Amino acid sequence: xxxxxxxxxxxxxxxxxxxxxxxxxxxxxxxxxxxxxxxxxxxxxxxxxxxxxxxxxxxxxxxxxxxxxxxxxxxxxxxxxxxxxxxxxxxxxxxxxxxxxxxxxxxxxxxxxxxxxxxxxxxxxxxxxxxxxxxxxxxxxxxxxxxxxxxxxxxxxxxxxxxxxxxxxxxxxxxxxxxxxxxxxx
Numbered sequence: 001x002x003x004x005x006x007x008x009x010x011x012x013x014x015x016x017x018x019x020x021x022x023x024x025x026x027x028x029x030x031x032x033x034x035x036x037x038x039x040x041x042x043x044x045x046x047x048x049x050x051x052x053x054x055x056x057x058x059x060x061x062x063x064x065x066x067x068x069x070x071x072x073x074x075x076x077x078x079x080x081x082x083x084x085x086x087x088x089x090x091x092x093x094x095x096x097x098x099x100x101x102x103x104x105x106x107x108x109x110x111x112x113x114x115x116x117x118x119x120x121x122x123x124x125x126x127x128x129x130x131x132x133x134x135x136x137x138x139x140x141x142x143x144x145x146x147x148x149x150x151x152x153x154x155x156x157x158x159x160x161x162x163x164x165x166x167x168x169x170x171x172x173x174x175x176x177x178x179x180x181x182x183x184x185x186x
Contacts, residue, residue, distance in 0.1 A: 013043040017051040030064045037071040041078040049081045077106025092120045108138035118144045133165045140169035148173045160186045
């Protein structure tokens with residue numbers, strides 16, 4: 001592995017923040033911003049969290065900037081950055097499928113009882129291209145009982161991972177054991 005690659009994976013917090021702030025066209029390798037966003041998961045500081053939030057707010061002009069946004073969203077979840085919940089909520093409406101999925105996962109890691117956010121996550125189940133299993137598991141993890149009604153329709157999903165997630169979530173949210181036998185079959 002080239003020395004440059006080895007050094008970029010061992011960034012200090014200041015180096016990672018500086019890389020994340022650097023416009024991609026000024027970097028030798030635009031992927032360094034992705035690595036910087038990833039490396040900030042090691043630094044649970046307000047500076048790191050703010051740098052990640054700022055990176056999410058930057059305009060998406062190409063695939064690389066989209067990937068940096070996705071990683072920044074994910075890293076905020078690793079950091080359990082409660083202050084980032086408002087921007088993660090906005091990311092639930094992002095046009096990029098993977099940014100939305102990372103936002104759902106991060107919100108699940110951080111936790112929230114905000115009904116408007118939880119309802120927005122439930123509404124993502126209406127989109128066939130979304131990762132239904134992730135959404136269902138996140139709703140269960142957050143203990144969002146109003147989602148149970150919507151989850152019933154997923155207990156018969158063609159994808160067994162989605163069906164089993166829905167059955168388990170309904171049990172977790174309501175205590176309903178009537179479909180647990182299906183988990184054994186799945």
